[in-house]
Structure formats: C-alpha cells, structure tokens
Amino acid sequence: MSREVAERGAQFLLVTLSNAIQVHPNPEIRAKFMRRIGVEDLLYPERRIAAAGRRDGFVVVNLAPGLLDYATTTGAFLHGFGERLGSGHWNQEGHREAGRRLAAEVRNLLGTGHPTSLADGEGATPW
DSSP, rough: HHHHHHTTTOOOOOOEEOOGGGGGGGOOOOOOHHHHTTTTTHHHHHHHHHHHHHHHHHHEEEEEEEEHHHHHOOOOOOOOOOTTTTTBBBOOOHHHHHHHHHHHHHHHHHHOEEEEEEOOOOOOOOO
C-alpha cells in the first residue's frame, strides 16, 4: 500500500490504535490477561508494525503506548461504556485523547518528518 501511495506522489502514514486491554488503567488486570494468554508484552504488535515501517520505508504512528501512559497516569478508561467500561470501542475520552495525540503526531511529522510515538523508541523513515 505504501508503494502504491508513493507512486501517486503522496505520503503514506500508518496509525495503530489500541485494544481495550492494552490501555486498561489497572496493571494487575493487564498482567492477569497476559498470563492467561501466555504473552509478556501487549504492545508487541505495535513494535512489529513499527519495525515493518522502518524496513519498508513508511511512517508508523503507534497510539497505544501513549494511551497506556495516559490511562495509567489518570486512571481513565478509554474503551467501553456503562457496565462494559474498559472493553470494546473507544469511548468519548478515548476518542478525545487519541485525536489529541494523533493531531500532535501529524503536526510533528509535518515539521520534522519523524513521529514521536513509536512503541520501541526507534526512529522512522522520514516523509
């Protein structure tokens, strides 16, 4: 997809979102889930996608790591509503915070050519 976009003279940007468990504000809940499914890192997919972007020359913005920081710092649930708080789709606060972070990343990309949100802290191919 990145190559097709570049062939048409545009710049490709891939944004990863979050799953509810990745950004659950309670670290004990996240740890219990990880034990249950046998993984050590809920952000592993973001690291793999960021690595693909570096390898194949497209920019990746990973929102989940920053959303996790926000959720653990504030205690906010970014997914779910009512009795399903903490699961399912982004709620109003999740949309607001994701939008705020994505807008900041796009501003940064337009200014510097590099995102600041990569899950593994590595640089990316500039625009």
